[in-house]
Amino acid sequence: MKKSVFAFGAFVAVALVSCSKKDSTEPMPVGTGEVAIINVLSQNGVAQEDTLVFKAKAPQGSTFNWTVNGKGTTATDSIFKFVSTDMGEHIIAVTASTNNKKVSSQTSVTVYGKYKYGTFILNEGNMTTENGSLIFISPKGVITDSAYFKANGTQLGNVAQDLFISNNKIYIISQNGKKNAVGDAFSNDGLLVVANAETLKKVAAYNDELAALSWPTHVAVLNEENVIIRDNNGLYRFNPITKALTFIKGSRSAAKLTLAVSNNKIFAAAGSKVYVVxxxxxxxxxALDMKGSVSGVVRASDGNIWVSTTGSPAKISKINFRDYSLIKANDIITGSVSAGFGATPGITAKGDTLYFSGAGTKIYRHVFSMGATEFMADAKTVVQNANIVYNNIAVHPVTGEVYLNTMKAYGRDYLTNNISVFNFNNKDILSANYKDHTKFPAGIFFTESFN
Incomplete structure (x- = not known):
């Protein structure tokens, strides 16, 4: 793992995501009589393989016996470190013995899947020589390469393009499936892979059912029977239960851009229009006419829709998700909201604040309510070998940190690359930098974005 020394600070705030809503900001003693359990990290929930620390508070001279789910002695010190790969609720108990007297206390903790909270980077891979892959960055900043392969022992499809999380399942679409760019057969799980969103264990894979698709690039999910897939022809509705694939009439020209989902509707860019499915x-x-080339469609935190358009001037607009009326449009005269050559939106949003870079290294911030745009940073000045931006920036919906994928050059130099994390509220804006993990990254995906 080649991880920058900056990484720790970037994720202190993010680590709070791992806590349940019942968490407090102070350690919580739990118990009766003369012994209590202090939850040192004040977390009632923890990811698989992560550690929670408990401390027994008891009279001086006590000896301790810790158990988990009533099974055996697991520790005899006053400090107990809990780690588990078994998901679900666990009962942690301690018995303190002193002066021939024993008193006990217990508390519970929930273990959830390793991949439930965090950040995914989806790699296309080299289209002629390798399959797609999935990188995971935990809230504590620990990076896992080839996460899907490590969970299953099998590979994602060739040229992985997009993912979507719905109902505790992750859907990953690949452009070529079981063949590479020149038609050679590849060993992998195919065009559309469905896995458990917490563990990444494969649930299903679809190939022959999607044979009619031509280079699929994006996927979004409304429910178990409505998986919407975009390809070179337009939009399709796929029903994984019946295996039926149906073209959505009128959807030709749907752009190679991420689909937005809000209030059980799909919003898709299509030239100067935004399609609704x-x-x-x-x-x-x-089909909403934006009167400008649409470069991004993104769900707003209030359920409405952000739309960016290029032109003179470029605009960021907010659209009512109910009646598709224009709420407000702001002119963008500084920076670019272009999506570039990639397949991700030209804008990214946290609340009322949007970021864009025109698929370049210069990052801009736009506060929509104020109509104000400002230059934030040029990644080239703080990140080594940040020469080519591969797909657009993305802002974390909780922390507000901005993620950017760059690489040194094409050819073999694509292996020299960065996943850079910017915190524009800090003096040292580069809060984390992960070197040499990506292989033509198709996008940045935060699990919290799918809540």
Whole structure:
């Protein structure tokens, strides 16, 4: 693992995501009589393989016996470090013995899947020589390469393009599936892979059912029977239960850009329009004319839709998700909201604040309510070998940190690369930098974005 020394500070705030809503900000003693359990980290939930620390508070001279789920002595010190790979609720108990007297206390903790909270980077891989792969960065900043392969022992499809999380399942679409760019057969799980979102264990894979697709690039999910897939022809509705693949009439020209989902509707860029798709419908619900080339469609935190358009001037607009009316449009005269050559939106948003870079290294911030845009940083000045941006920046919906994938050059130099994390509230804006992990990164995905 080649991880920058900056990484720790970037994720102190993110680590709070691992806590349940019942967590307090102070250690919590739990117990009766003369012994209590202090939850040192004040977390009631923990990811697989992560550690929680408990401390027994008891009279001086006590000896201790810790158990988990009533099984055996697991520790005899006053400090107990809990680590587990078994998901679900666990009962942690301690018995303190002093002066021939024994008193006990217990508390509970929930273990959830290793990949439930965090950040995914999806790699296309080299289209002629390797399959796609999945990188995971935990809230504590620990990076895991080839996470899907490590969970299953099998590979994602060739040229992985997009992922979506819904109902505790992760859907990953690949452009070529079981063949590479020149038609050679590859050993992998194929075009559409569905896995458990917490463990990445494969649930299903679809190939022959999707044979009619031409270079699929994006996926979004409305429910178990409405998986929307974009390819070179437009939008399709796939039903994993019946295996039916149905073209959505009127959806030709759907752009190679991330699909936004809000209030059980799909919003898709298509030239100067934004298409709207609803579940169980095989025709478009609506086509909104934005009167400019759409470079990004993103769900806003209030359920409405952000739309970026290029032109003179470029604009960021907010659209009502109910009636598709324009709420407000701001002109963008500084920086670029272009999506570039990639397949990710030209804008990214946290609340009322949007970021864009025009698929370049110069990052801009736009506060929509104020109509104000400002230059934030040029990654080239703080990140070594940040020469080529591969797909667009993304802002974490909780921490507000901005992630950027860059590489030195094409050819073999694509192996010299960075996943850079910027915190513009700190003097040292580069809060983390992970070197040499990506292989043509298709996008940055935060699990919290799919809540």
């Amino acid at each position: 609803e579940p169980n419908k095989d025709t478009l619900t609506y």
